[in-house]
Amino acid sequence: MRWETMATPPGVRPPSPLTVRAQSIPPRHDFPEHAHAWHQVVYAISGVLTVAVEARSFAISPEQAVWLPTGSRHRVGSLLGAEFRSLWIADEAGTGLPAAPTVFGVSPLLQALIVEAAEIEGRGDDDARYAGRVTDLILDQLRRAQPLPGALPWPREGPLAALCQALYADPADDRSTEEWGREIGMSGRTLTRRFEAELGMSLRSWRRRLRVFKAIELLGGGLGVTQTAMELGYGSTSAFIYAFRTDIGRSPQNYMRGQHGQGARAIR
Structure with a gap:
């Protein structure tokens, strides 16, 4: 199934100092590569986003967000x-925030x-002072947010992207490297x-990290530990708990x- 390109939002104006845009992204849709003359925070309140920036690509859950400095394609x-x-933040309001694209935990x-x-x-709330306080708190929280070095890397395109999409949809798929190589038209050694x-x-390491990533997503959505273990293809609940704890x-x-009182922790 091919991906569809979404039109960029109409009426785009510079933030002063912060604008929040709310939008649904249908399955297998993306925005074309672009850049802004302001900072951006990419975040999903539900579902998972894939974000490609500066030759890197990764997936983020609602426990994570991506900081994109001004001009980042x-x-x-x-x-x-x-x-x-999507939080658009005026260039001058980004003082103290990272100079490079960063994945961070969302408290x-x-x-x-x-x-x-x-x-x-x-709503178009008339209380500008209240809106200003909310903006100030958001900026304070962004400055306090902790980078997550363990974000799930994601291929930008091609056969590796197709492989990762298939495993994301069915993390219980236990086909070997050689079997996956035949599936996407290359040898197991070339795939590796x-x-x-x-x-x-x-x-192998990516699949392990994917399972942890998916476990957090499923548990956060209210699925029980045993159901999550089965969805991810573990042979038993205890095997899942051991892998998660590791x-x-x-x-x-x-x-x-712990997530009810703390921000997200990195996947090591």
Whole structure:
């Protein structure tokens, strides 16, 4: 199934100092590569986004967002669909924020502030002082946000993208590297070499990280631990809990309890 390109939003005006745009992205749709004369925060309140910027591409869940400094050329899309919130921030308001594109954890407070900012924008709230306080809190939260070095890398296009899309849709698929190579028209050795060159890790390591990524997404959506383990293809709940604890440092139950009072933690 091919991807469809979405039109850029009409009536684009520079933020002063912050504008929030709310939009739904249908499955397998993306915006064409573009850049802004202002900073941007890419965030989904539900679903998963793929973000391509500066020869890198990765997937982010609602526990993560991407900071894009002024002038960063990027492309945003979604494999399965997402509710998208885009924060446009005036260049001069970005003091103290990273100079390079960064994936960071979204705290419950920042998530609530983004939702509130979108609501205010939609209502045309006359209380400018309140809107200003919300904006100031968002900027403070962005400056306090912690970078996540463990974001899930994602191929930009081609057969590796098709492979990763298939595994994302069905993380329980346990076909070998050789089997996947035949599926996408290359030898297992070539697939291994190209995957490591483009994504910086082996297919096996990527699949392990994908399962953790998907586990957080499924658990956050209310699925139970046992159901999540089965969806991800683990042979037992205990095997899933062990793998999750190995990567995250906590059990799935403890991790999700902690998310109610803390921001996202990096996937190591």
